[in-house]
Amino acid sequence: MTPTYDQVVAWQPELMQSVAQALRSLHESIEAEAPKVADPVLNLTAAQWKGVSRSAADGRATDETRWLKSISDRVTDLATTLESAQPGVRGAMDALQAAKGDADAEGYFLRTGDPGYGIDFDPSRTANPEAKYNAQTANDWHNRLLTLGQEADTAVSEASSALSAGLSALAGLTPSSIAQNSSTIDPGKAASDAQAIQNGTATPEQRARFEHAMRLTPEQLATLGRGQQIEIAPEQMRYMRLAAGAVDVGNGELSGIGAFDQFGTRPGDESARSALANGLQVISNPNVHSSAGNGGLAVLPQSIKDSLTDPNLVDKSRNGKGFFLNRVGDNAAIGRLLDTSSKEYMAGSDVNKKLMDVAQQYTNAQADYEQKHGPRPAGMGVDPFFDNMRFMKVDGELRLDDGGTTSIAGDIQDMLSVGDDKLAVHDAFSGESGQDFIHDLMTVQWTDDGAAAGTFVNTDSEDAFVTNPDDPNDVFQSKLTGGIMEKVAQYAHSHEGWESLKDIPGADNQSVGQVNPEFLRSLAGAMQPYAGELGGDNDPRSWVDMSEGPGPKGFNADNVIHGDGGADYEGSSRIFALMGTDTEAAKIFYGGAMDAVASEAREYADDPNDGSAADHITTMGTLRGLIDEGLTYASDDAAETAYDSAHRSWEIKKETFDTLMQGTSAVADSKFPGASAGLQAIRGELEGGFVGEEPQRTDFNPENYKADIGSRNGLEQGQNLGDLRQLIATSVPGDVRSQLDADFVNNRADWFNGDGSLKSPDQISGLVDENRQNKYVQSEISTGFETIVGQLDRTGNSDDNKLETHYNNVTGSSPEARRWE
Secondary structure (H helix, E strand, O other): OOOOHHHHHOOOOHHHHHHHHHHHHHHHHHHHHHHHHHHHHHOOOOOOOOOHHHHHHHHHHHHHHHHHHHHHHHHHHHHHHHHHHHHHHHHHHHHHHHHHHHHHHOOEEEOOOOOOOOEEEOHHHOOOOOOOOOHHHHHHHHHHHHHHHHHHHHHHHHHHHHHHHHHHHHHOOOOHHHHOOOOOOOHHHHHHHHHHHHHOOOOHHHHHHHHHHOOOOHHHHHHHHOOOOEEOOHHHHHHHHHHHHHHHHOOOOOOHHHHHHHOOOOOOOHHHHHHHHHHHHHHOOOOEEOOOOOOOHHHOOHHHHHHHHOOOOEEEOOOOOEEEEOOHHHHHHHHHHHOOOOHHHOOOOHHHHHHHHHHHHHHHHHHHHHHHOOOOOOOOOOOOOHHHOOEEEEOOEEOOOOOOOOOOHHHHHHHHHHHHOHHHHHHHHHOOOHHHHHHHHHHOOOOOOOOOHHHHOOOOHHHHEEOOOOOHHHHHHHHHHHHHHHHHHHHHOOHHHHHHHHOOOOOOOOOHHHHOHHHHHHHHHHHHHHHHHHOOOOOHHHOOOOOOOOEEOOOOHHHOOOOOOOOOOHHHHHHHHHHOOOHHHHHHHHHHHHHHHHHHHHHHHHOOOOOOHHHHHHHHHHHHHHHHHHHHHHHHHHOOOHHHHHHHHHHHHHHHHHHHHHOOOOOOOOOOOOOOHHHHHOHHHHHHHHHOOOOOOOOOOHHHOOOOHHHOOOOOOOOOOHHHHHHHHHHOOOOOHHHOOHHHHHHOHHHEOOOOOEOOHHHHHOOEOOOOOEOOOHHHHHHHHHHHHHHHOOOOOOOOOHHHHHHHHHHOOOOOOOOOO
16 A cells, blocks of 8 residues: 555655664674684694594585675675665655645645545645635646655665565575574573563563564565465474463463463563564464464463353353353453554454454343343342342452442453454454344443444554555455445444434433444544445445455445335435434544545546446435435434434534535545545535534524425425535536537636636635626526536436435435424
């Protein structure tokens, strides 16, 4: 994937020069020391040493001197490689930074954390605050900056390849006489290394050896990340297993789970603790093969294996109201250790899968306890007849808080770090009880507002999108991420799913956004790239058949968009509604949806006469309908009156709009990364059309408020989607004038720039006549833009009037909307 701007500017190529200088110093030292290896042997006289071994000794001494001389030459080559590569990397970085500065000066601001190099437009931050948005300029800046980012990546990749070649040449120089008597990893030292770290007596050499033995190469990790097999040296597999076993045996004071829980917890031991966790990931991964045995559950230390496979982790009482939960403390300790694993090592290991299964069992018990039975009476304490009550016994003890209830949410949260293993998450969500697990993760009353549970759905924005179809890791991650999000969507899209998520039993009927806002914010960011797919986007980039090209993969929206057998996007509306139950999550997700609208507008504007142009009209109207209907559902659920619902919906739209206008929305990607800046170019119309007027409590009439969808038939009594038409018109790149009827152009000649491009609505509204009066009122501008969009379609392949049709297809029935009295 292309590195983001932030990642590029964080590079420190000058360090290459420092390393090169150190290598040249090493070269000089080797040159000086090389003769000292052989001379003490070669300088012995025949009288001092004679016999059949003398010839072999002389040969080895000569070989080792020659080897050191060759090493010296290769070290010099490496220094030269570093010195040669540094200017290229620095030059690429400087070019990117300079171009960003030039774009900033024109008001086109790069999203510095976006691997897609998206552009936002904000003239207020430039020397010319009156500058106006131009779609072609935005696209040009996007292409230029993305190209420079790719060139920077290429410069680093070429330097890396050259260094790898040099290092490989260096490694290949070892003479057989040395290679036969050395081992990179010595399993015989595994137990003593581990126990020394455990006791706090480890030498720097032992620490370094321990951490090195637990480490895989980047290539091995990438292969594991794709769910494919790797081969490791038998010595490494033995070292890892013996070291883990030594920790299990303990030091006389601690053993078993307690030893693993305390391992590497002294100050300065953090890297050793992480190394042990990584080693457990490796030895329990079935895709790790070795002549010393393959990875898997069976080779884990016995105490960990016993804790994860106990058949009595959750026992229900006779009447089903109580739970006996066993090994909670031990499994939480395993979770705390695995939490220190490096993310790239979490790739479908059995230790992760089993701990995830354990967490699923505990989570289901906690959800059942919270949601299906009334609370134990406050002050009840331990009662001899508690079997008739609701209770939890945790590791043999009856836990009760001041309110007479029990929670192991904090213990389970220690186990949920395994959510970073997306291969394991995909398997868990796809399993027989996967939908129940998704429900429980969203609805348990977590003590951290769902932050730990959010790791199961939290993905980097670039994971959803394929930026390089030739990169198997890129494609695989996109498929995997899309598959996980589809499973979540499958639960949330149904009527039953929405009912269970908007009114959680045992939580005062609060919604997911109220009970677990951190979880929902993670989910909103992860689901955001699929907003267009939920609106019916048929772009081949996102087809589930994994067709060639960039874009999101693996998310089959056909399985979720309609729901319950209908054809009115009710499934998608419920997913949009879920995202609206928390304001911050709504801003994230709806910002992505509006960016998808802008991308559809840009693609339509590129060629309104294309055979697939009608699809973009469909998606734009559908997405706007989903935003309104989803917000209505979410706002109705949280409101006591029609006014409260309308006002909450307006507030979320206003905050989303303000965020978009500031250019700070965390939009993951779009087909045209500069397209969302077009939203800023139609600020006035968008605020009126998308946000609307703030509802007033006095004389509030739901019939007059367009977001109260359930009280009327779509847009028949409301505004049209003029803001979307302005978005289309302002997104047309280059010469618009030549594509329009001559009469229209002659009557509005001042609407166009010298190159034929269309001025922005703000520029047109600022035109004045000879009396310094505005030449065009807002209604004339809106009508004019509607005419422009209509004339762009010369072949009749599309019909912009269907924007309202598709909006109404979504909002016409609204079965989940509340009918206010």
